[in-house]
Each structure stands twice: as structure tokens, then as C-alpha cells.
Amino acid sequence: MSRFAVTNTRVFTGTHIADASVVVVEDGTIAAVGHEVPEGVEELDGGGGTLLPGLIDAHTHTDEDGLRTALRFGVTTELDMMSVPDVMNPVRKKVQTEFDLADVRTASWGLAHPDGHPHQLRRDLDDPVWPTATVPSQAPAFVEGRLSEGADYIKIMVEDGTAFGTSLPVVPPEVVAAAVEAAHERGAMALVHALSATATRVAVEAGADGLTHLHYDEVISDDLILRMREQGMFVITTLAVTASGASDGAGPRLAADLRVASRLNAAWRDNLGREFAWNAHLPNALRSVGLLHAAGVEVLAGTDAAHLGAPGLAHGASLHDELRLLEAGGLSPVEALTAATRRTADRFGLTDRGRIEPGASADLVLVDGDPTSQLSATLNTRAVWRRGHRLTPAGVTGEQDA
Numbered sequence: 487m488s489r490f491a492v493t494n495t496r497v498f499t500g501t502h503i504a505d506a507s508v509v510v511v512e513d514g515t516i517a518a519v520g521h522e523v524p525e526g527v528e529e530l531d532g533g534g535g536t537l538l539p540g541l542i543d544a545h546t547h548t549d550e551d552g553l554r555t556a557l558r559f560g561v562t563t564e565l566d567m568m569s570v571p572d573v574m575n576p577v578r579k580k581v582q583t584e585f586d587l588a589d590v591r592t593a594s595w596g597l598a599h600p601d602g603h604p605h606q607l608r609r610d611l612d613d614p615v616w617p618t619a620t621v622p623s624q625a626p627a628f629v630e631g632r633l634s635e636g637a638d639y640i641k642i643m644v645e646d647g648t649a650f651g652t653s654l655p656v657v658p659p660e661v662v663a664a665a666v667e668a669a670h671e672r673g674a675m676a677l678v679h680a681l682s683a684t685a686t687r688v689a690v691e692a693g694a695d696g697l698t699h700l701h702y703d704e705v706i707s708d709d710l711i712l713r714m715r716e717q718g719m720f721v722i723t724t725l726a727v728t729a730s731g732a733s734d735g736a737g738p739r740l741a742a743d744l745r746v747a748s749r750l751n752a753a754w755r756d757n758l759g760r761e762f763a764w765n766a767h768l769p770n771a772l773r774s775v776g777l778l779h780a781a782g783v784e785v786l787a788g789t790d791a792a793h794l795g796a797p798g799l800a801h802g803a804s805l806h807d808e809l810r811l812l813e814a815g816g817l818s819p820v821e822a823l824t825a826a827t828r829r830t831a832d833r834f835g836l837t838d839r840g841r842i843e844p845g846a847s848a849d850l851v852l853v854d855g856d857p858t859s860q861l862s863a864t865l866n867t868r869a870v871w872r873r874g875h876r877l878t879p880a881g882v883t884g885e886q887d888a
Contacts, residue, residue, distance in 0.1 A: 495532030500828030500841035511848040514874035539827040540849030545788030552801040553587040558749045559802030560851035563589045568596040571635040585875035593641035602654045603645035622664035629668040640669040644685040663692040696720040706774040720784040725811035727790035730798025731766030737798030745865040760797035775815030787826035848874040
């Protein structure tokens with residue numbers, strides 16, 4: 487049996503600082519949280535730092551390279567929001583046995599108009615023909631197909647292209663509603679891509695569980711906030727990609743941070759140091775974050791980090807900036823950290839992670855400093871564990887109890 491204890495540490499449980507200084511791990515699972523080290527258990531001195539649950543990025547488009555990069559920054563789980571199943575399924579199998587990769591959940595194919603977003607961005611990627619639904623009666627088959635591929639939730643695109651300076655056909659509202667209903671009948675969540683207030687309203691009218699973006703063309707209206715709260719919806723904020731679209735300089739600033747640059751290869755440093763620059767309006771999104779949070783609508787931390795070529799973003803690194811932006815929008819450091827740990831885990835039914843408590847998976851991040859009072863300390867990474875397997879910040883995998 488592999489056993490170790492992280493000692494001399496502040497313990498953030500996913501919601502609060504615990505009255506504890508020791509976390510004991512046995513065979514990849516948290517066995518105890520307290521002040522005592524069982525006899526014979528190896529002690530790892532936390533140096534007075536803070537032990538966090540592994541971070542969860544609630545919106546990415548990922549692959550093996552993305553998951554490996556994410557883990558270096560303490561992101562132990564990514565929620566992929568659309569991918570090609572023939573590519574994603576082998577990666578999902580690999581993460582079960584290889585612990586230098588973050589874990590992943592996926593939507594598989596998203597429901598998109600055959601001539602709509604994101605096809606205009608993928609013309610040179612040699613995709614197979616995407617499954618779709620163009621009338622409500624086709625929605626159940628679409629949902630069933632994605633679940634049979636192993637999808638963990640259903641993704642629906644509502645995008646008219648305005649955000650990208652073009653005009654695109656959209657999935658009709660009645661098809662969106664039918665897909666949401668079909669997902670719910672199968673016990674699956676239905677999530678909607680919405681970058682505009684109009685698209686957000688379509689998602690709310692359809693009864694979606696959550697939004698995979700926070701729109702920024704205007705500050706969210708009081709009536710939408712009320713309906714979202716009444717329906718129990720959540721919003722994945724993706725402020726990091728909005729900042730890139732707004733040419734805010736967030737990505738280049740992050741790329742210049744040595745704590746970040748030292749963990750990225752040259753290609754990812756270059757990608758992070760550029761910007762999308764599509765005239766997004768970040769102040770609107772930040773104001774909306776504060777209004778949603780104050781009204782009790784749950785916000786989850788997600789970045790929209792994708793593959794090389796999506797400028798201003800990098801897997802793992804960008805989630806730390808998402809936390810900064812959530813604080814700028816009105817969340818406290820503790821609330822921002824919860825949005826990237828316990829709250830996201832609970833919303834997606836991942837009850838084995840996003841928390842430090844007995845019985846949870848030993849997905850852990852040890853940092854110097856106290857990010858519950860100074861969020862930038864999350865980048866002071868000393869060690870990362872996924873299922874009890876340790877990864878150093880430089881990305882060198884150790885043994886499970888190293």
C-alpha cells in the first residue's frame with residue numbers, strides 16, 4: 487500500500503480553509519485531513535504553503551498535448567466542450583493509466599448547423615462529416631449518438647457569427663429546445679454555446695442547464711438573471727478568451743511571467759503571447775460576472791483554451807488568469823477558487839474531485855503562499871498530484887508516493 491502525508495500546510499478544501507495541517511493519502515485517495523501523521527507514513531513537508539484540490543477547467547478543447555500541459559499548472563481535470571470522438575476516445579483511455587496527463591470529460595461532437603459555427607474555423611482540419619439535427623425530430627437521435635460515443639454532456643451551438651465579424655446560419659431555437667429535452671430525457675446535461683445576449687436568451691428559453699460562455703455584447707439583463715436563477719442554470723465564464731478577443735493584453739502578460747514561461751514550450755509561449763483581437767467587450771463581461779454572482783447564479787471557471795492557433799490562451803496557464811479575472815468581476819479569492827474546484831466538480835457530477843476530504847481522489851496542488859488571500863499565489867506551484875501520483879512543476883513524473 488502506497489501512503490504519504492503532506493504536512494505543515496494550509497488546507498483549502500474547495501470551499502474554505504480547514505482546521506488542518508496534514509493530508510494523508512493512501513493508494514491515490516485522501517484518507518484523512520487533520521493534524522496527525524499515522525505511524526510509518528512518509529511525511530512531505532509543505533513548507534507552510536497551501537494545499538488545494540486539483541483545479542478544473544470547465545471549458546477547453548483539448549488533446550494529449552493540452553492535457554499534459556494543463557497538469558503542469560495544477561489543472562488535474564479538463565472539461566472538453568467539443569471534440570472528434572475518434573481522436574478523443576484514445577486519449578480518454580490513456581489518462582486512466584498515465585498520470586502525467588490531466589483527466590478529461592467530453593461533449594464529443596457539438597450540435598452545430600451544417601454550414602454554421604465552428605465549421606468556418608475547421609475547413610482545413612479534414613474532419614469527418616459532423617452528425618447534426620436540422621429539425622426537432624432529429625434531436626433525440628443526435629443526443630443518443632453522442633451518448634453512445636461516451637459523451638458526458640451535450641453541447642449545442644447557438645452562434646450567428648457576429649462575434650467573428652461574419653454572418654452564419656444558426657441552429658433553430660426549436661431544435662435547441664428539442665435537443666435539451668432529449669438530453670434531459672436521457673439524464674444528461676445540455677450546455678449551450680452563446681456569445682451574444684440573443685443566443686443566451688435562446689438557451690434560457692430552451693431550458694439549458696448551463697452556458698459555455700458569458701456573452702459580452704451587452705451587460706446581462708435583470709430578467710435573464712432572474713430566469714437563470716429560477717431555472718438553476720450556471721455560466722462558464724471564459725473571461726480569458728474574452729480578454730484575448732478584447733486585446734486586453736492578458737495573454738502576453740501571462741506569457742511574460744517566468745512562473746508560466748518556464749512550464750511552456752516555445753510554441754505555447756508564442757501562442758499565449760498573442761491575441762485574438764475580435765473586438766470583444768471585456769468590461770461588459772466583468773460587470774455581468776458580478777451581477778450573476780450577486781444574484782446567486784453559479785459561475786464556473788473555464789477558459790476556452792484550445793489547440794495551437796487559438797491565440798492568447800494556453801492549457802493550464804490560462805485558468806490562473808481566469809481566476810484573476812473572476813476576482814476583477816467581483817468574486818473573492820475563495821469564491822474564485824471554489825469556481826475552479828468544488829463548484830465545477832459538483833455541477834458536473836464529479837463527486838470524487840474538486841475537494842480535499844476523506845474518500846476524494848488525491849488530485850492535489852501544493853503552492854507557496856496563500857491564494858485564498860492573494861490569488862496570484864496559485865502559480866507558485868511546488869508539486870502536483872493526480873490520483874496520488876506526483877508531477878513536479880517542471881513536468882517530471884515521480885512515483886505515486888514521491
